[in-house]
Amino acid sequence: EVQLVESGGGLIQPGGSLRLSCSPSGLIVSHNYISWVRQAPGKGLEWVSIIYAGGGTYYADSVNGRFTISRDNSKNMVSLQMNSLRAEDTAVYFCAGGESSSYFEYWGQGSLVTVSS
Amino acid sequence: SYVLTQPPSVSVGPGKTARITCGGNNIGSKGVHWYQQKPGQAPVLVISYGNDRPSGIPERFSGSNSGNTATLTISRVEGGDEADYYCQVWDSSSDHWVFGGGTKLTVL
Numbered sequence: 001e002v003q004l005v006e007s008g009g010g011l012i013q014p015g016g017s018l019r020l021s022c023s024p025s026g027l028i029v030s031h032n033y034i035s036w037v038r039q040a041p042g043k044g045l046e047w048v049s050i051i052y053a054g055g056g057t058y059y060a061d062s063v064n065g066r067f068t069i070s071r072d073n074s075k076n077m078v079s080l081q082m083n084s085l086r087a088e089d090t091a092v093y094f095c096a097g098g099e100s101s102s103y104f105e106y107w108g109q110g111s112l113v114t115v116s117s
Numbered sequence: 118s119y120v121l122t123q124p125p126s127v128s129v130g131p132g133k134t135a136r137i138t139c140g141g142n143n144i145g146s147k148g149v150h151w152y153q154q155k156p157g158q159a160p161v162l163v164i165s166y167g168n169d170r171p172s173g174i175p176e177r178f179s180g181s182n183s184g185n186t187a188t189l190t191i192s193r194v195e196g197g198d199e200a201d202y203y204c205q206v207w208d209s210s211s212d213h214w215v216f217g218g219g220t221k222l223t224v225l
Contacts, residue, residue: 035214037160045152045160045203047214058212061118094159102207103150105171107159 002026002106004095009111012085020080020111022095029071033101034078036069038091039110048093051078052101063089085115119208121217128223135194137220139187139204147206149187151180154219155200163202164189191222199224 004027008020022034029051036048049059049069057069068081078095092112098105122140129135139149149167152160163174167182177192191198204217 037216044201044219045154045205045216047205047216050214060213096160100165102148103162103165103205104152104160105162105165107161109159 002098004097004106004108006093006095006108006111009093009113011114011116013117014086014115016085016115017081017083018085018113020082020093020095020113022078022080022108024076024078024095024097024106027097027106029076029078030073032097032099034069034071034095034097035104036080037094037096037104037107038089038113039094040088040091043091046091049080050097050101082113085113087115089113090115118211118213119206119215121204121206121215123202123204123217123220125218126221126223128225129194130225131194131196133194135191135198135222137189137191137202137204137222139189139217140185141187141206142185144185144187144206145183147182147208149180149182150205151178151189152203152205153198153200154203160203194222194224196224198222 004024035050051069066084092110094110095108096104151164154160164180168180201219
């Protein structure tokens with residue numbers, strides 16, 4: 001059974017930085033496509049970033065230049081470094097992925113990031 | 118950027134058929150995927166590539182995709198189907214993954 005577990009969320013002031021981690025079990029990150037998808041309170045889903053099995057990365061326009069996705073194959077972990085955080089980045093951040101680059105087969109339970117002074 | 122449009126809400130009686138639409142420019146040429154999300158839970162993939170059901174998803178869930186509209190059909194609706202449903206595509210022109218705004222399914 002595949003499980004994705006997010007960690008690293010919390011309360012952060014505007015302009016601050018935070019690092020989220022995704023630790024899957026039953027899935028090897030270097031062989032799969034792993035994304036971050038967020039959901040602001042009471043809102044819909046928004047794709048944030050993806051790292052390809054081959055290592056390529058892509059970002060939503062709203063976070064490009066501020067967020068960086070990376071992978072540690074030795075720890076089987078994917079991270080999202082979030083800098084210059086804004087109030088509008090407040091959301092539950094889900095780690096999601098699988099063998100397809102087109103859709104998100106497996107999802108974590110999410111990690112809440114709150115950007116507020 | 119590519120836009121997907123869903124109705125905010127759909128209501129249906131138990132045992133009836135619910136149809137949730139997802140509109141997009143020439144969406145029939147894209148692979149459309151559908152997710153179910155219940156309150157306080159992570160989304161669950163219910164349909165991939167238009168009409169493929171992952172393991173564990175009931176046959177009552179099906180999909181279609183043509184022209185400018187994709188449709189998720191839920192037959193013999195049950196109370197447990199009450200949830201938010203999102204369509205999603207990969208936009209190859211921008212290498213962005215796009216979600217529709219979501220549709221809240223209410224079982225009367």
